[in-house]
Amino acid sequence: MSSSAPSVFAHSPRRPGRLRTLAVFAIAAGSLAALLAENRTRAAAPRFYPDDPIQVDNDREFDASGAAPIEGSNVWDFVENTFFEKGDRSPIRALNVNTMDEVPDSSWFTNRIGRFDLSPAEVGRGPNTLDAVDIDGWPIVEGKSQGVTPGYRVVDPSGRRYQIKFDPPGNPEMGSGAEMIGAALYHAIGYNVVEGYIVEVDPDRIVIDPEATTVDLSGRKKRMTMEDVKLILRRAARGPNGKYRALASRYAEGKYLGYFKYYGTRADDPNDIFPHEHRRELRGNRVFAAWLNHDDSRALNSLDMLQGSEGRRFVRHYMFDFGSIMGSGSTMPQVPRGGNEYMLEWKPSLLTLVTLGFYVRPWITIDYPKVAKSIGRFESARFDPVRWKPEYPNPAFENMRADDAFWAARIVAKFSDEHIRAAVARAQYSEPGAAEYAAKTLSERRDKVLRAWLPGVNPIVSPALDEEGTFTFRNAVVDAGVAGKPTAYLVQWHHFDNTNGNGPGEAIGAEIRVSEPRAPAPVERLQGMDFAAVRVRTEHPEFPHWAAPVTIYFRRGADGWQAVGLERQDPRAVED
Amino acid sequence: MKPSTLRTFAIVVLACAHAASTAAAQTPQAPQTREEELRARREAKAQEVEKERQGRIERVLVSLENGRLFERLLNPPEGFYPLIGHVTPGSGLSLGAGYRQPRLFGERAVFQASAVGSPRKYFLIDARLLMPRLANEAAQAEFYALRSWWPEEAFFGLGPDSLRREHANFSLGNTVVGGSGAVRAGRLLMVGGRAEYLRPRSGQGRAKGIADVATLFPGEEIPGFGAPTDFGRFEAFADFNYREPLMNPRRGGRYYVSYALFDDLHLDRYGFRRLEVDLQQYVPFLNDRRVFAFHALLSASDAVAGQQVPFYLMRSLGGPDDLRGFRRHRFRDANLLLLQAEYRWEVFTAVDAALFVDAGQVAPRVSDFDLADLETDYGFGLRFGSVRGVFLRIEGAFGSRDGKHFILRFGHVF
Numbered sequence: 001m002s003s004s005a006p007s008v009f010a011h012s013p014r015r016p017g018r019l020r021t022l023a024v025f026a027i028a029a030g031s032l033a034a035l036l037a038e039n040r041t042r043a044a045a046p047r048f049y050p051d052d053p054i055q056v057d058n059d060r061e062f063d064a065s066g067a068a069p070i071e072g073s074n075v076w077d078f079v080e081n082t083f084f085e086k087g088d089r090s091p092i093r094a095l096n097v098n099t100m101d102e103v104p105d106s107s108w109f110t111n112r113i114g115r116f117d118l119s120p121a122e123v124g125r126g127p128n129t130l131d132a133v134d135i136d137g138w139p140i141v142e143g144k145s146q147g148v149t150p151g152y153r154v155v156d157p158s159g160r161r162y163q164i165k166f167d168p169p170g171n172p173e174m175g176s177g178a179e180m181i182g183a184a185l186y187h188a189i190g191y192n193v194v195e196g197y198i199v200e201v202d203p204d205r206i207v208i209d210p211e212a213t214t215v216d217l218s219g220r221k222k223r224m225t226m227e228d229v230k231l232i233l234r235r236a237a238r239g240p241n242g243k244y245r246a247l248a249s250r251y252a253e254g255k256y257l258g259y260f261k262y263y264g265t266r267a268d269d270p271n272d273i274f275p276h277e278h279r280r281e282l283r284g285n286r287v288f289a290a291w292l293n294h295d296d297s298r299a300l301n302s303l304d305m306l307q308g309s310e311g312r313r314f315v316r317h318y319m320f321d322f323g324s325i326m327g328s329g330s331t332m333p334q335v336p337r338g339g340n341e342y343m344l345e346w347k348p349s350l351l352t353l354v355t356l357g358f359y360v361r362p363w364i365t366i367d368y369p370k371v372a373k374s375i376g377r378f379e380s381a382r383f384d385p386v387r388w389k390p391e392y393p394n395p396a397f398e399n400m401r402a403d404d405a406f407w408a409a410r411i412v413a414k415f416s417d418e419h420i421r422a423a424v425a426r427a428q429y430s431e432p433g434a435a436e437y438a439a440k441t442l443s444e445r446r447d448k449v450l451r452a453w454l455p456g457v458n459p460i461v462s463p464a465l466d467e468e469g470t471f472t473f474r475n476a477v478v479d480a481g482v483a484g485k486p487t488a489y490l491v492q493w494h495h496f497d498n499t500n501g502n503g504p505g506e507a508i509g510a511e512i513r514v515s516e517p518r519a520p521a522p523v524e525r526l527q528g529m530d531f532a533a534v535r536v537r538t539e540h541p542e543f544p545h546w547a548a549p550v551t552i553y554f555r556r557g558a559d560g561w562q563a564v565g566l567e568r569q570d571p572r573a574v575e576d
Numbered sequence: 577m578k579p580s581t582l583r584t585f586a587i588v589v590l591a592c593a594h595a596a597s598t599a600a601a602q603t604p605q606a607p608q609t610r611e612e613e614l615r616a617r618r619e620a621k622a623q624e625v626e627k628e629r630q631g632r633i634e635r636v637l638v639s640l641e642n643g644r645l646f647e648r649l650l651n652p653p654e655g656f657y658p659l660i661g662h663v664t665p666g667s668g669l670s671l672g673a674g675y676r677q678p679r680l681f682g683e684r685a686v687f688q689a690s691a692v693g694s695p696r697k698y699f700l701i702d703a704r705l706l707m708p709r710l711a712n713e714a715a716q717a718e719f720y721a722l723r724s725w726w727p728e729e730a731f732f733g734l735g736p737d738s739l740r741r742e743h744a745n746f747s748l749g750n751t752v753v754g755g756s757g758a759v760r761a762g763r764l765l766m767v768g769g770r771a772e773y774l775r776p777r778s779g780q781g782r783a784k785g786i787a788d789v790a791t792l793f794p795g796e797e798i799p800g801f802g803a804p805t806d807f808g809r810f811e812a813f814a815d816f817n818y819r820e821p822l823m824n825p826r827r828g829g830r831y832y833v834s835y836a837l838f839d840d841l842h843l844d845r846y847g848f849r850r851l852e853v854d855l856q857q858y859v860p861f862l863n864d865r866r867v868f869a870f871h872a873l874l875s876a877s878d879a880v881a882g883q884q885v886p887f888y889l890m891r892s893l894g895g896p897d898d899l900r901g902f903r904r905h906r907f908r909d910a911n912l913l914l915l916q917a918e919y920r921w922e923v924f925t926a927v928d929a930a931l932f933v934d935a936g937q938v939a940p941r942v943s944d945f946d947l948a949d950l951e952t953d954y955g956f957g958l959r960f961g962s963v964r965g966v967f968l969r970i971e972g973a974f975g976s977r978d979g980k981h982f983i984l985r986f987g988h989v990f
């Protein structure tokens with residue numbers, strides 16, 4: 001019983017068992033086949049594409065016609081950035097850089113002085129397409145209802161709008177001068193900025209369009225009258241000739257879409273795929289803002305415009321309103337806190353409170369030179385770029401890493417004293433010594449910016465490999481005169497397989513130690529290779545963190561070796 | 577394994593492999609360039625594009641800022657608006673409405689009117705025509721009429737030795753019609769004059785549980801009580817003001833001098849002259865983040881020969897704006913001296929803290945002031961606002977012979 005029973009009993013259920021086994025095998029085999037198919041697909045994604053490194057990010061490809069204007073709240077912008085941690089704060093590399101760790105041109109940024117040699121005249125011209133404008137007789141069509149600076153809007157004979165903003169009575173030329181300088185420098189850096197012109201308004205030649213409207217203090221729209229204009233001019237600086245100097249900002253083309261935030265993306269813009277807090281040009285803006293004391297560098301001082309042709313609309317992003325940079329606070333000189341502390345910081349505030357004011361915050365003792373009323377409060381002696389702060393936290397600034405700061409500092413390094421003087425000349429300061437002081441202070445602040453942020457990473461730049469097998473590169477810190485030559489560069493060549501997505505492979509030969517930014521490549525070993533990688537470490541007694549390697553990837557092309565990738569190991573977070 | 581089984585197995589494997597490869601073939605083509613990769617990501621987002629959304633709080637704030645609700649409530653340029661505050665110190669929280677029309681006479685004049693009342697039945701009706709920018713801003717003028725009713729005004733007796741326990745009250749109604757004008761005699765100096773018709777009426781106090789003034793004090797100690805008369809007031813003044821910022825000063829000063837004649841138009845019993853000197857000085861240090869602020873006020877009233885200064889028109893000391901460690905109107909007499917000093921320090925942008933000391937005295941004659949016997953108090957306060965002005969102050973006053981006082985008040989002290 002026991003011997004036969006199992007055979008019968010066993011026979012019967014064994015068939016389903018065999019089928020099950022068969023099915024399992026079949027599924028496993030099928031899965032394997034699917035995996036192989038997927039792997040084939042994945043293996044087709046190389047680390048470097050043929051078009052790397054891209055110089056242009058075509059973020060105008062998808063029609064953004066559906067984007068709608070966003071109105072911002074000053075109070076909310078302060079609250080959400082002061083009391084909440086907005087955006088992703090992961091310490092990751094900027095997401096919009098190309099494989100060479102550079103920012104490609106886009107609707108956000110156009111490489112200018114960082115990529116090309118601009119003349120001082122080009123920097124001085126800024127974004128302007130006209131030599132000058134004369135607004136006498138241009139009708140006022142609207143009051144300026146936003147912002148603290150008094151002004152209104154006019155149209156030129158072609159119908160193009162200009163916003164007219166006046167200087168505060170106690171500080172003639174201050175706000176308009178700051179605007180002109182800021183626009184020139186931000187434009188040369190690479191940001192989109194609107195055109196601006198210094199104009200003189202003759203009160204006897206002011207014309208008001210019969211349909212002009214303004215919004216009174218109670219928020220009601222009403223017909224604009226000469227009394228409204230007089231109210232505006234009452235808050236404006238009048239020159240000795242009886243005229244009012246002003247800034248005429250030319251409206252950007254396109255449809256107004258409001259502003260961009262320094263975190264997240266615009267949900268209504270299909271081209272906006274990189275979270276703003278991880279865009280390098282927004283992170284690196286902290287460096288530029290510190291240099292120029294642009295403490296009002298907040299979301300509401302940005303501008304989005306819908307541009308392009310029908311069916312191919314895209315959003316262009318502008319930096320806007322430089323009336324509160326350098327020593328200007330728009331309607332008054334910059335407050336001493338500006339650039340030194342957020343509007344609200346608990347620890348120093350409580351310390352100040354409980355010590356009855358005997359605790360003195362460092363910035364309170366800054367002695368701002370009284371050079372000219374048009375300069376306001378601006379200085380370089382106590383300026384500390386790393387400790388510099390805007391009015392309240394900015395998510396992109398908070399995310400700035402050493403490599404972001406290095407990228408920005410390299411651009412700052414391209415501004416010579418002549419470039420700065422040309423930008424300052426745009427301000428047309430009339431007070432003796434004002435222009436000289438502004439230029440000198442900007443140059444001194446530039447030098448501090450370079451000393452603070454250029455050495456933050458191993459500063460290897462401009463790598464090249466020629467056909468003779470000579471590997472050359474440059475040291476951005478040495479080139480900028482910020483530090484002396486390093487003790488040595490340690491160069492290690494590696495195999496690199498572009499198809500597997502991994503980093504450098506097996507080392508080729510031994511590490512080479514050189515004292516100059518030039519090293520031989522193992523030409524024979526590179527024969528037949530399409531890619532090669534090289535790691536460079538730098539020995540410098542002042543900057544031990546330069547030992548963190550920079551890895552450079554070369555691809556062999558028809559014209560020889562081309563650098564297609566550059567990765568910096570982030571040696572340290574930028575100090576707060 | 578049987579051949580049939582093997583065949584079945586092979587068929588299944590091939591079928592799965594075919595399905596997998598078909599599926600792989602049907603997946604989107606892997607990008608071959610960086611541009612294609614980015615395009616694919618944007619294409620994916622294009623499928624999900626939606627309207628940019630703002631949170632509810634943000635939307636409300638945008639609406640409030642664009643609609644300028646705060647300006648409408650606090651300082652509207654035109655139309656009707658609510659009023660929240662005090663009719664006069666001691667009236668309690670008052671509510672009312674105001675109206676402003678700024679477009680009279682070619683927008684050269686502003687008419688404004690208001691009516692405010694408090695639960696303690698204080699009220700004030702005020703109408704005035706302002707011409708703040710005459711003669712190319714070299715002059716200004718104002719005409720006004722107001723009616724007030726203050727039913728529970730505190731009175732503790734005249735002189736510096738009045739006692740807190742002798743707390744009485746009286747009512748005071750007043751009608752004032754007048755005008756003032758001033759011309760600019762320099763960038764910072766204004767000189768001008770004022771003429772008013774006053775119809776004050778003092779009477780029985782209405783506060784429950786507090787004695788009426790006439791029951792606690794004999795008639796000679798409350799001159800003018802129950803003696804209805806009208807006054808003509810004629811005043812000249814000079815105002816030199818270089819405070820910065822004007823509404824929350826951190827530097828500069830203000831020096832104000834006025835001389836007024838109060839002419840008893842009917843009884844010839846209560847006419848008097850009044851000289852007032854009001855001095856403020858602000859001494860900043862540490863970039864204006866610390867300020868020593870000083871205030872001195874002398875009010876000297878001198879009765880016309882054979883007449884008296886009516887008690888209800890005498891200046892008083894005590895309350896949240898002068899001697900902060902004492903009750904409102906705690907001291908009253910024909911002459912008044914007030915000295916205040918504050919050390920103010922900025923805690924952060926919107927909050928200042930202050931240590932203060934007040935000293936003052938009233939006296940029947942200027943020669944009776946005894947600087948060694950001033951009433952004093954000291955305290956600590958927080959001020960909320962901006963460079964444009966103090967919105968709210970919270971203070972604790974100590975050290976007076978009347979005990980501790982807590983102060984919650986809109987507006988600056990000086």
